[in-house]
Amino acid sequence: MRMLVAWCPDWSVVAALAEADRPASPAAAVLAAGVVEVCNTAARTDGVRRGQRRRDAQSRCPDLVLLEADDDRDARAFEPVLATVEELAPGVAALRPGLLAVRAPGRYFGGDEQAAATLTEALVEAGVWDCRIGVADDLFAAEQAARSVGVQACRVVPPGGSAAFLGPLPVDVLEADGAQGRSTVSLLRRLGLQTLGDLAGLPGAAVAQRFGSYGARVWRSARGADASRFAARQPPPELETEIAFEPPLESVEAVCFSVRTTAERFVAGLAQRQLVATGVRVEAECDGATVSSRTWLHPRFFTSRDLVDRVHWQLQAAGATSGAGSALRSRHASGRIGAPIERVRFVPEAVEPDAAHADGLWGGGGDELVEKGVARVQAMLGFDAVRRPVLQGGRGPAARQALAPWGERAVGLRPLDRPWPGRLPGPAPVRVFATPLPADVLDAGDRPVRITARGAVSGDPCRFRMRAGSVGAVGGAGSAGGVGGALPIPPSWLPWVPVTGWAGPWPADESWWDGGTGLAARFQVVGADGRAWLLECTPDGWQVEAGYD
Numbered sequence: 001m002r003m004l005v006a007w008c009p010d011w012s013v014v015a016a017l018a019e020a021d022r023p024a025s026p027a028a029a030v031l032a033a034g035v036v037e038v039c040n041t042a043a044r045t046d047g048v049r050r051g052q053r054r055r056d057a058q059s060r061c062p063d064l065v066l067l068e069a070d071d072d073r074d075a076r077a078f079e080p081v082l083a084t085v086e087e088l089a090p091g092v093a094a095l096r097p098g099l100l101a102v103r104a105p106g107r108y109f110g111g112d113e114q115a116a117a118t119l120t121e122a123l124v125e126a127g128v129w130d131c132r133i134g135v136a137d138d139l140f141a142a143e144q145a146a147r148s149v150g151v152q153a154c155r156v157v158p159p160g161g162s163a164a165f166l167g168p169l170p171v172d173v174l175e176a177d178g179a180q181g182r183s184t185v186s187l188l189r190r191l192g193l194q195t196l197g198d199l200a201g202l203p204g205a206a207v208a209q210r211f212g213s214y215g216a217r218v219w220r221s222a223r224g225a226d227a228s229r230f231a232a233r234q235p236p237p238e239l240e241t242e243i244a245f246e247p248p249l250e251s252v253e254a255v256c257f258s259v260r261t262t263a264e265r266f267v268a269g270l271a272q273r274q275l276v277a278t279g280v281r282v283e284a285e286c287d288g289a290t291v292s293s294r295t296w297l298h299p300r301f302f303t304s305r306d307l308v309d310r311v312h313w314q315l316q317a318a319g320a321t322s323g324a325g326s327a328l329r330s331r332h333a334s335g336r337i338g339a340p341i342e343r344v345r346f347v348p349e350a351v352e353p354d355a356a357h358a359d360g361l362w363g364g365g366g367d368e369l370v371e372k373g374v375a376r377v378q379a380m381l382g383f384d385a386v387r388r389p390v391l392q393g394g395r396g397p398a399a400r401q402a403l404a405p406w407g408e409r410a411v412g413l414r415p416l417d418r419p420w421p422g423r424l425p426g427p428a429p430v431r432v433f434a435t436p437l438p439a440d441v442l443d444a445g446d447r448p449v450r451i452t453a454r455g456a457v458s459g460d461p462c463r464f465r466m467r468a469g470s471v472g473a474v475g476g477a478g479s480a481g482g483v484g485g486a487l488p489i490p491p492s493w494l495p496w497v498p499v500t501g502w503a504g505p506w507p508a509d510e511s512w513w514d515g516g517t518g519l520a521a522r523f524q525v526v527g528a529d530g531r532a533w534l535l536e537c538t539p540d541g542w543q544v545e546a547g548y549d
Helices: 011-019 041-045 054-060 071-088 112-125 139-147 162-166 171-177 179-190 196-200 204-222 252-258 260-272 304-316 365-381
Strands: 003-007 028-032 035-039 065-068 093-096 099-103 132-136 154-156 241-251 275-286 289-297 336-353 387-391 401-405 431-442 463-466 473-475 497-508 520-527 532-538 541-548
Touching: 003 112, 003 139, 011 028, 011 035, 011 065, 011 071, 028 041, 035 054, 054 065, 071 093, 071 099, 071 112, 099 139, 112 132, 112 154, 132 139, 139 154, 139 162, 139 171, 162 196, 171 179, 171 196, 179 204, 196 204, 241 252, 241 260, 252 260, 252 304, 260 275, 260 304, 260 336, 275 304, 289 304, 289 336, 304 336, 431 532, 463 532
Parallel strands: 028 065, 132 154
Antiparallel strands: 003 099, 003 132, 028 035, 093 099, 241 336, 275 289, 275 336, 387 401, 431 463, 431 473, 431 541, 463 497, 497 520, 520 532, 532 541
16 A cells, blocks of 8 residues: 655745734744744754754844744634545544545555645645655655645655665654654764664664664664554535525524424434534525524534524614625515525534433423523523523632523633732622622721721721611622522611621732722621721722622
8 A cells, every 4th residue: 555645845934924924924932831843944044953942043044033932823723724634535543733644545546656646736735835746655755855846746655665765865864753753863873873774774672672662663664664644534414404585585484494404304313423513604595695694503412492592682683784785684584684595504613422411310391491491581681681690710709600691602701810919708698789789897896997008907807887878789609609689788888887896808819900999908807796898999999799608
């Protein structure tokens, strides 16, 4: 079985420059931990080499464009190259970003040279200008053949000629294997081995004893006996589903009614592969252009009814415009839309095994009834009308709460696993006031208690009072927020309450770099009546932020 390898040199630099929207001509290098990992031809011309530190590389090329290493970015940018080759020769394997292998399709194209020329032409048409191809009996020889030719050229090693081709090559070719390859090359040079032929002439047992498993593998490769095989990737199944309307539909209700069967087919197609969708992109087209596109996330997984609801909400969303320039605006009274819809498409953005979302041993009947009831209310009132509280990172109880639409996965939350210096410890308050209540706190000398610039307390809190009022409140952060009722107290200053115990302060100077309110500190205070409160001292005075039961 002959191997064909396509190599796109300096791919990390190419992908990084493309993502940064920079021209590909200037000298550039990709750094990892302050060391040059990859550099392009312009940088090498000025003396930049792999393994150099940032300062050494910049001293040789002051105009060097420095880019950060990102394996995910390189793989994303290489995906179109794999797809291009896959259209001509199925069974492509991505050895690493910038290097791919495939079984040489010489018989189909009339010879290895013709196959290499066809693949080169397809890659150039796809925008990959610098591509080089090698064909040989084994993977290592095919890769070295690709590295030995110029731009848009190919080299075909005749059958059985791998050892003769590899013998004259310098051991420097092993540096492409990264740090391990560079250290091996350095050791081989010190031992006086300059070519792969010199290495291949050594006894295999001695090489394995001195260089380990990596050296033994390189020794076999240098002799043209590389037994490495690649795992060709399987093309992903086509999971997206669409429906076309002829004639186009102008009513939201008509579109939703017509996509029900398509939504059921979409969910059934995933179920056949034992998958469920947790993220789906819904696209609506008019005159061949996408007029509405949105990715929806689900905390569990999408059912066909969920998908129909998302289509309904998306088409009724105000402000959507079509790609052809016509407005797509909802008219809640009539249910009509400004641009007729001729196609709706469901594209799975995130799928998971259905076993991960299976019901428990005794089922989940109660949860299902709640979800159906809330979904029915949401369908009547709108997508954003029903929200659920979620927990996020923060210092105060109010900052730790957020609201997300029911049935939509919460995104953009502050992470919970951060240290959050000044964060209030437990137990969490039961009632958090939507609008904090003004308060006064005095010490034993009837002087207002204040916080210094260093976070010190001017005196022990002795008594406090708060301004009462009918204030709506939401539940405490410890339970991710639960809806509470109004506090039934008259709108006036309440009597002074002696302090029997207090804890704190927990100072926090948030957003000081953006002109924040300044240093604030929180106190947990217990009154003589047995009730506990969370008080906050700010530059503008005291306020009651939450209450404990």
